Amino acid sequence: MEICISESTTSMDKLGVLSDAAKYDVSCSSSGVERKGDGTGIGNSAAGGICHSFSSDGRCISLLKILFTNECIYDCKYCVNRRSNDVPRVSFTPEEICTLTIEFYRRNFIEGLFLSSGILHNPDYTMELIYQAIYKLRTEYRFQGYIHVKAIPGANPIIIAKLGMIVDRMSVNLELPTAQGLSELAPNKHRKTILMPMRQIQQGIKQNKNELVLYKKAPTFVPGGQSTQMIIGATPESDYQIVSVAENLYQKFDLKRVYYSAFININEDRSLPALPGGPPLLREHRLYQADWLLRFYGFKADELLNEARPNFNILLDPKADWALRHLESFPVEVNRADYQTILRVPGIGVTSAQRIVKARRNGALRFEDLKKIGVVLKRALYFITCSGRMMFNTRIEEDYITRNLLTVKERLPFDKDGVTYQQLSLFDDVNFQPESGWASKLIEPKSVVYGQL
Amino acid sequence: MELYLICEDSLEGIFTGIYEAYALKRSHQEIHLQVGEEDNLRLFSEYRSIQADSNKAAKVARTINREFGQEGFMAVCRALASNDAKKGDAIYKMVVSGLAMSDPRKVMSNLANEYVMKVFELARFSANEAHFLIEFLRFKELENGILYARTGPKNNVLTFVMPHFSDRLPLENFVIHDEGRGIYGLHPARKDWYVVTEEEGRESVLSTYKLSAGEELYSELFTAFFHTIAVEERVNRRLQRNMLPLRYREYMTEFQLSKDRK
Numbered sequence: 001m002e003i004c005i006s007e008s009t010t011s012m013d014k015l016g017v018l019s020d021a022a023k024y025d026v027s028c029s030s031s032g033v034e035r036k037g038d039g040t041g042i043g044n045s046a047a048g049g050i051c052h053s054f055s056s057d058g059r060c061i062s063l064l065k066i067l068f069t070n071e072c073i074y075d076c077k078y079c080v081n082r083r084s085n086d087v088p089r090v091s092f093t094p095e096e097i098c099t100l101t102i103e104f105y106r107r108n109f110i111e112g113l114f115l116s117s118g119i120l121h122n123p124d125y126t127m128e129l130i131y132q133a134i135y136k137l138r139t140e141y142r143f144q145g146y147i148h149v150k151a152i153p154g155a156n157p158i159i160i161a162k163l164g165m166i167v168d169r170m171s172v173n174l175e176l177p178t179a180q181g182l183s184e185l186a187p188n189k190h191r192k193t194i195l196m197p198m199r200q201i202q203q204g205i206k207q208n209k210n211e212l213v214l215y216k217k218a219p220t221f222v223p224g225g226q227s228t229q230m231i232i233g234a235t236p237e238s239d240y241q242i243v244s245v246a247e248n249l250y251q252k253f254d255l256k257r258v259y260y261s262a263f264i265n266i267n268e269d270r271s272l273p274a275l276p277g278g279p280p281l282l283r284e285h286r287l288y289q290a291d292w293l294l295r296f297y298g299f300k301a302d303e304l305l306n307e308a309r310p311n312f313n314i315l316l317d318p319k320a321d322w323a324l325r326h327l328e329s330f331p332v333e334v335n336r337a338d339y340q341t342i343l344r345v346p347g348i349g350v351t352s353a354q355r356i357v358k359a360r361r362n363g364a365l366r367f368e369d370l371k372k373i374g375v376v377l378k379r380a381l382y383f384i385t386c387s388g389r390m391m392f393n394t395r396i397e398e399d400y401i402t403r404n405l406l407t408v409k410e411r412l413p414f415d416k417d418g419v420t421y422q423q424l425s426l427f428d429d430v431n432f433q434p435e436s437g438w439a440s441k442l443i444e445p446k447s448v449v450y451g452q453l
Numbered sequence: 454m455e456l457y458l459i460c461e462d463s464l465e466g467i468f469t470g471i472y473e474a475y476a477l478k479r480s481h482q483e484i485h486l487q488v489g490e491e492d493n494l495r496l497f498s499e500y501r502s503i504q505a506d507s508n509k510a511a512k513v514a515r516t517i518n519r520e521f522g523q524e525g526f527m528a529v530c531r532a533l534a535s536n537d538a539k540k541g542d543a544i545y546k547m548v549v550s551g552l553a554m555s556d557p558r559k560v561m562s563n564l565a566n567e568y569v570m571k572v573f574e575l576a577r578f579s580a581n582e583a584h585f586l587i588e589f590l591r592f593k594e595l596e597n598g599i600l601y602a603r604t605g606p607k608n609n610v611l612t613f614v615m616p617h618f619s620d621r622l623p624l625e626n627f628v629i630h631d632e633g634r635g636i637y638g639l640h641p642a643r644k645d646w647y648v649v650t651e652e653e654g655r656e657s658v659l660s661t662y663k664l665s666a667g668e669e670l671y672s673e674l675f676t677a678f679f680h681t682i683a684v685e686e687r688v689n690r691r692l693q694r695n696m697l698p699l700r701y702r703e704y705m706t707e708f709q710l711s712k713d714r715k
């Protein structure tokens with residue numbers, strides 16, 4: 001029925017409604033899959049992902065991010081598409097999705113498709129529609145670009161398994177960090193039904209990897225891995241709870257990425273926080289920084305925060321904050337300390353730490369060498385020695401260092417005062433660049449901003 | 454006396470220059486490679502024009518490839534694409550320095566050497582720009598179905614982006630036009646790509662074709678998508694500008710239309 005109505009609408013109207021409703025999903029990444037075209041159709045995929053434009057909010061546009069339909073039988077309080085909202089409802093047909101994807105792709109507007117959806121009739125019905133669209137795109141149109149789809153909680157595992165064989169990435173949104181938050185804001189959703197497809201995808205990927213070892217040509221299952229997203233600031237969870245949830249998702253569900261999305265009260269729902277200062281962007285930013293510490297810096301959630309100190313410092317990034325609370329482990333001697341220890345020094349990022357460990361084999365490093373390597377000395381100098389000496393006569397004292405660190409203005413990606421965006425100060429490799437590969441552009445720093453790419 | 458070898462701005466020209474420089478059997482310090490004519494001739498210097506020669510160039514290419522390996526060879530190729538006037542001399546002296554090393558394959562890690570550093574920087578700039586084109590280049594569909602992209606890169610990177618688009622659009626007839634240099638990368642459907650140079654003073658037939666019937670629709674659809682996908686509560690134009698340098702926007706569909714309208 002709904003589809004009949006929507007067929008009279010123009011593609012412009014549909015695209016307007018269905019991309020507007022999809023924009024709150026953070027991920028637009030096209031990374032993680034390297035695939036050449038086979039010459040019989042259209043498209044390929046680059047492991048590093050490719051951004052094709054940047055919207056006025058500074059976020060990367062890589063995929064055609066749309067909903068299949070904004071019809072929905074559920075009534076999640078934070079969502080524009082909730083049943084109780086009086087908004088025009090439209091649906092694409094599988095054919096329309098294919099044409100849009102191909103025509104955008106031919107013009108080099110996009111890397112592929114990110115298809116999500118409201119729930120039409122029931123989860124199975126919706127998932128089947130999505131499958132049909134993707135199947136058509138892959139077989140009839142022979143599209144070999146990147147495809148990311150949402151797995152709809154509650155859908156039949158058989159459809160999810162079929163779909164996983166023809167897409168690059170799948171995601172199931174956790175929506176809210178805790179089961180309690182979920183039951184308050186999304187009464188039709190249950191934590192269990194969200195975790196079930198997540199588990200299924202994880203196991204599918206694992207099993208597929210074994211098959212690929214045995215038989216190289218075996219079809220791949222979700223080769224780009226799975227991701228998820230949590231809304232930040234709609235419910236009262238602490239940063240500690242959120243970071244612990246993320247840690248669990250990485251460890252127990254092998255997720256590729258967890259995205260955090262600062263809550264925007266689109267529905268002006270009175271039971272939800274009003275947030276007169278705008279969405280909690282700084283908090284979201286701190287969570288992304290902490291997320292990097294979990295994934296690349298060997299930190300554990302309860303090293304960063306705990307019950308007594310459940311939220312991040314507004315003024316300092318989580319790494320500097322950790323260092324200031326652990327002054328007993330400093331200063332670190334850069335010519336002797338192991339990699340993991342060096343990695344924990346504020347002002348030293350992953351690339352610099354690797355370079356230090358490599359370069360010091362040829363002789364002791366001096367402060368000027370560290371600078372060339374990419375260490376941000378004005379932050380690191382309080383925490384390190386080179387051959388037994390500190391750079392200046394600085395004291396290892398919390399208040400003193402804190403004051404000095406705060407004078408080095410942290411550059412935030414969303415500053416209103418016109419501070420130039422640079423890399424987030426946590427990722428201190430100022431000239432960090434992938435060193436080889438002809439497309440050795442600054443891909444990483446882009447990906448840092450709100451976790452794009 | 455200082456000797457300046459003037460060579461053509463091409464792989465063949467510069468490689469021939471390197472060949473001739475070696476053939477002179479003089480100190481490399483006295484010899485310089487110069488790309489194109491010099492306006493300010495230096496006193497007490499000798500200038501000699503070098504005629505590009507594909508055989509000599511091929512010999513130099515083989516030596517570089519054999520001695521420096523893939524990484525060094527690719528760096529040289531990318532540096533050749535640079536629009537920097539000093540590239541000829543940098544490549545020549547980098548080759549001299551590299552061949553003098555005990556392991557020439559490590560040439561690109563010898564960044565303390567000023568010529569190697571220069572080649573490294575030129576190569577990186579070209580590679581970056583090629584990547585920008587891969588991201589931001591836009592095709593328009595002409596009435597005969599050909600996809601046509603106007604571009605204006607600073608460096609001569611057309612040959613670096615053609616393989617990427619040929620792999621991804623094997624069944625399309627497409628053209629990438631470097632307007633500044635008057636060169637076209639052509640890809641006929643199901644065939645290999647190649648590059649042609651515009652004839653002096655003659656306008657290309659492409660400019661006589663109209664856009665296809667669907668072109669306006671898809672340009673508008675994408676432009677609309679580009680605007681709706683932004684979250685108003687997070688608008689941050691400075692961040693956008695840092696990610697997407699202004700000079701590319703002239704060629705980008707989504708900025709074209711909005712500019713025309715306003």
Ligand code: SF4
Nearest residue numbers: 072074076079082118
């Ligand atoms: S199920 Fe999804 S689309 Fe439907 S109301 Fe909830 S969040 Fe919105």
